[in-house]
Amino acid sequence: MKLLPAALLSACCVTGAAHAQEYLPILQYHHVDASTPRSTSVSPEEFKQHMDYLKEAGYQVLDLATALQSIRSDQPLPDKAVAITFDDAYLNIYENGFPILKEHGFPFTVFINTGPIERGHRSFLTWSQMEEMQKSGGVFANHTVSHPYMLRLEEGETVDQWEQRIQQEVSDVESLLSSKLGSTPKMIAYPYGESNEVVRNLIRDQDMVGFGQQSGVVSKDSDFANLPRFPAAGPYAELSSLKVKLRAKPMPLNAIENGGDFANEQPVKMTLTLKEGRYRKYDLNCYVAGQGKASLNWVDDNVVVVEAERAFPVGRGRINCTMPDQSGRHYYWFSNVWIRTASEQRYVTD
Template identity: 65%
Template sequence: MLSKVRYGVMRCGLLVGALGMSMMAQAQDFLPVLQYHHVSSTSPKSTSVTPEQFTEHMDYLQTAGFKVIDLKTALEDLKANKALPEKAVAITFDDAYRNIYKAGFPILKERHFPFTVFINTEPVERNSRSFLTWQQMKEMEEFGGVFANHTISHPYMLRKLEGETDVAWSTRMETEVDTVEALLNEHLGHSPKMLAYPYGESNQTIRSMMAEKGIMAFGQQSGVVSADSDFENLPRFPASGAYSKLSTLKTKLNSQPMPLLTVDAGGDFAGVDPVSIRLTFKEGKYRFKDLACYVSGQGKAALEWASDREVVATAPKAFGTGRGRINCTMPDRAGRSYYWFSNVWIRTKADQRYVSEKS
């Protein structure tokens, strides 16, 4: 009898162990995050998906077996090195447009998909008819909506006002962030302590400010979040406008974080010379011959290998004024998905009054 009991316990233990290994094999340690703005047929096409396109995206997530999860929880799990469900993905919106409530929310609600909206509160507080109300946000919260910080007035966070000192600029940026945190707590009773930088622009001063406040923040570079990410400058995949094609979205949803040990981009600003970025890869077997880096508006970057695991990607020419980026991709060993990495630089003009490039 004892031997049968022992056998049963051992067999149960083996089954539990096998189940645990199976669950571990199905888990993932990274998260693609989708970024939307408008859900409308009449808003600017560059930042919009139509309701039909948004339905197509959400239907694909559902039928392809993606697990749409809460962004805040997922980020905290990644930071703690906890596994996410297989095919985990998160959905976000920037700006508190009312068409998110009218056209996007019913689609998400029907599928029980959680989502996050980064709100700029100035138009909300003045009751603009084009933006969400606090009451609508409360309703959306009941069905998986989370509302996070996008500053008060959606400024270029690295530009100073005329005659403004660096100290005054820093104080103004703190006010832009702290006021929204206070309003979230006042109207909704809580804040997820997440922020999306307007226009995706930040520098080390701003990122350090976020770290001190315990706020996780997103830029506008594309890529996949992992435990190795900079949690004060996280990537997302744009899914609106030119990026709304389902075929290209499928590739991004099937991406993994580039296995990088270090990145040296030479700072946040571009100058009169072409930008370069130095990437050092982790130990492992990779398809380096298939690594390709693309420069916005310029084609492929030149790749120069400094060692077996270190490459320098250089743009063909200098960026024009504004934001420019280099996107690097590489197929994984099995050829079933792509590793993905992106970096953004800002090329400034004197009359834009950007803060010191060393700030």
């Protein structure tokens, strides 16, 4: 994992920080453009508003890989620590986002799919642009070669062949990052946020860190093969929404039982076990995508069963849970994503 020099790390983690925190909210962007699909885009004006707010409000924007290593080794982060990420290697990140990041002196990570880069696609970054961005805090990480649905079999493919293909999708990018840019942070963002235990074990075996697309805050208790991030584009681009996420804390959980990665024709449910402590647990609220509030059944003082009213449609569905802390200024946050498959999609569900 690429590390900052000790003096720089010390500066980034102490300067302007009156307190320390043991968790990290991570922002996720894709396009920085007003003409690209709204669901995955922020306009340059919105992105500047976000970055201006981080600066003005005293947030400490950290290098992602270094911050994660600090969390795993019990080293405190500065108060108001945050990291910035982008998925996909879109040219508009360089054209519209990078000048703003550079002006503010913010480090950032871009998860790149190398297929279109190697083909010279005009809407994607070039290696020379990435080298330029590296000099101003840019780090480039793995988003596979072809951005596939990683859990789907190709026509006529066996499970063994699928596993070999996925390993190749990951290893080819790692090799290119090392040869073209000099190093790899050994991090991957799963395309569409989809992974299963086979894929996560592959990532663990390679000593990599993996990211999904569920929302939440990273702490030492997180699964470092499937870390959460907060989307900050499209319907989540409003500054008021961003402020709530930046103040979020990790839900204090001892255990999660969610029935696995896949949903079926039955409504999903999960059992959450809170750590011992004083919480406003009866202010816990959970929301099911497309359905509204989930039902909550408290089994005892620390165990709650969260259940959707209806089955998810085919695709990805989620439940987001939040609970105010004692001060009322922050929310504990947890999200879980399930995949409901269709037979023609040929998902590997074991």
